[in-house]
Amino acid sequence: MQLKPVARTALTVISALLMATGPAFSAQAATGTFVYDRVDGTHGAITNPVNGVCYDFDSPAFGADNQTDTDAVLFDTYGCSGVSQPLPKRTGEQWGTYRAESVTFG
Incomplete structure (x- = not known):
């Protein structure tokens, strides 16, 4: 089965858009x-x-x-x-009774 020229053009455009926007959906890492x-x-x-x-x-x-x-x-x-505790980028902190067990960034 062959694609008609309009369908082929649409698939080409969609593929190009996905390749251009794909990196925008990838995970970003803090440095x-x-x-x-x-x-x-x-x-x-x-x-x-x-x-x-x-x-x-x-x-x-x-x-x-x-x-x-990146803020944590x-x-x-x-x-x-x-219970959450924010820790902005490029800062440090010690807590009295609070004990952290996990962290997320971004």
Whole structure:
């Protein structure tokens, strides 16, 4: 079965539009490193995190240093739920009783 010229032209235009807009739908990553301070005194790090992805810490954290170019939101439970704590880009903070267990960017 052959496509008619109008259908072929429409498919070509649609394909070109998808190729041009495809990168706009891809995941963006923050640039930099996010360091969190574990309750045992050691540190964990996430480098160039993907925006919109939830990162669970391997241990609760009492502070963090967001040296990425994207704002972060920390959560007091795994899976990026519970009480949230914003941490703007290029800032750090330590908390009194708050313990973060996960973070998302963007």
